[in-house]
Amino acid sequence: MTTLMEKAHAGVVTSEIKRVAASEEVNAETVRKLLADGFLVIPKNINSKSEPIGIGKLMRTKINANVGTSRDNVDIETEVEKARTAEKYGADTIMDLSTGGDLDLIRRRIMDAVSIPVGSVPIYQAAGESIGNMSSDDMFNAVRKHANDGIDFVTVHAGVTQSSFERLKRSDRILDVVSRGGAFTISWMKHNCMENPFYSEYDYLLEMAREYELTLSLGDGMRPGCINDASDRAKFEEFIILGELVKRAREAGVQTLVEGPGHVPIDEIGLSVTAMKHLTGNAPLYLLGPLVTDIAPGYDHITAAMGGAVAGMHGADFLCMTTPSEHLALPDVADIREGTIVTRIAAHAADLTKEGVRxxxxxxxxxxxxxxxxxxxxxxxxxxxxxxxxxxxxxxxxxxxxxxxxxxxxxxxxxxxxxxx
Ligand code: SF4
Incomplete structure (x- = not known):
């Protein structure tokens, strides 16, 4: 199968490119070139019915809303309502982060409920009841299952490696690893005394991504979880690895996003974004927050929006919504509404400063x-x-x-x- 990126390389202006160009009011040839170079992604699985959107250079800053069950709280109808609420109030994508209940059913219900692209973190499903029992086949099979269902983009923590783990051990972090997928991956590596399969068998992952036109969102397993841990060597070690993985994905015709931190003081955000963009060949950058302080639980949608606006001004392309429930509880529908709107405000504030959309x-x-x-x-x-x-x-x-x-x-x-x- 020829991928969207390969078609763009060959000079083909596909229907997805035309639709993104029309919605962003950007010349289709410009969108094609940016996609071919990897500076822009259009996450659109071949099995997906979602409306294509462009994330990256010269595009409006996009926002993602996370929904999904936890093991303590499984209510499919509420998760579907959260997804619809996020779309109604301006989310450009949804991520299903469910970890409790019938994960296949929840994912499919959420995908059916919205018209925007949907992403997921397959390792949450692969881990099942116990990380110890998870095999590398379970990890790849979960990616294939999600891809086959039509998920448009998946987070894979391929940059969590033995070398980035070593760097983490030598750091003086307070919170070590706060990324759930990162923690799963490190636990698996330690339990099995092996390298992360998403890294060691990355070519296999790329083959799968090609098969389904699956966009890889390279997760930041080492993202700092508090201001004390921001901008340290463990994080940058991971970004060096992610930069190499972006390059390999581009060579294989696979679209990639890169995920970033986390918790970062305002004066380090510009440096952080610029360095991440540089190390990853200007791949579209997807940020959670960053939250600019740790001491405002209940208001972390605001601390994240402050960081998101500054990060967007420096070049971040895609902001992940944070809700008032961050660090406290599973968000409810009202939290999703509030988090989506506040993140849209941050994205718009960034767009007031950005080339092409200003x-x-x-x-x-x-x-x-x-x-x-x-x-x-x-x-x-x-x-x-x-x-x-x-x-x-x-x-x-x-x-x-x-x-x-x-x-x-x-x-x-x-x-x-x-x-x-
Ligand atoms: S200036 Fe007029 S519109 Fe503005 S806050 Fe005062 S009363 Fe309201």
């Missing part, structure tokens, strides 16, 4: 400013990222033209009179 993003802000000047509340609600919340809060104001913040002392109203020509 002008379109600024036009949205300009429309809001004009509606504010005209005290046109309905148009303001129409311009708002969360119009429902804006309407609900404004309903507390009794005055028809101004709002109750300043009432009759509304400076906009006053200045409209003063500036009347």
């Amino acid at each position: 002008e379109k993003a600024r036009e949205a802000d300009r429309r809001m400013a004009v509606a504010r000047r005209e005290l046109n509340w309905n148009r303001q609600f129409g311009c708002a990222i969360d119009s429902e919340k804006a309407k609900m809060i404004h309903a507390r104001s009794r005055n028809a033209d101004t709002c109750s913040m300043c009432g009759e002392l509304c400076s906009i109203k006053m200045m409209r009179e003063v500036m009347k020509k």
Whole structure:
């Protein structure tokens, strides 16, 4: 099978490329070239019915929403509702991170419920009840099962290797490894005294990815889980390995994303993003957060959005939603709504600064400013990222033209009179 990337290399402008070009208002030839070079991905499994989206250079910053059960909390209908809620409030992709219940059924129900691309972490299923019993075949079979179902992109922690583990052991981290897939992989490696199969048999993984047009999201198993652990050698060792894996994937015609941290102080985000982009050949960068402080549980959707906006400004392409429940509990539907909207705000704030999308993003802000000047509340609600919340809060104001913040002392109203020509 010729992959999307190989077709792009051969100069073919496929229907997926045309659809991304149309939705982003970018020339199709430019999208083709970026895809061929690996600077942009269109995650679209051959068995998927999802609408193609572009993630990467010259594209609007995309956001992902995580849903999925835990072993303590299995309710398929709620997970389906979370996925629909995330799509409704602007998620560009969904990841099913389920670890409890009938994982095949949950994954298929979520894929059926949304029209946007869906990703997964197959090792969660491969691990089953016990990491000790998991074989390398279980790991690859889980990837194949998800790919066969039509999953558009999978996280594989192929950069967690004996060498990055050695580096971790020599670090002075507080939280060691907080990536669930990273922890599974290291546990397996230690238990079996073997190299990570996703690394040692990476060519086999690439063959599978080619077969299904599966985009690989190279996971950051060594991502820092607290500010103390940010930007250390273990993380950068993994990024050097991920850069090599991106290169091999490109040579095999397989699309790759690279995942990044985690928890990073604001002043290190620019350095971190620039280094990650450099080490991975400018592969599209997918970030969780980064959260800019550890001490705001209950508000980690906000700490993540602060970091996400800064990371986006420096070149991150894809932001993973964080919810108010982060570090505390499995998110509920309301948390997913809040997390999705806050992450969209971060992505838009980044887009106001980004090459290729800046002008379109600024036009949205300009429309809001004009509606504010005209005290046109309905148009303001129409311009708002969360119009429902804006309407609900404004309903507390009794005055028809101004709002109750300043009432009759509304400076906009006053200045409209003063500036009347
Ligand atoms: S009343 Fe104050 S806050 Fe409300 S629209 Fe006028 S200037 Fe803005």
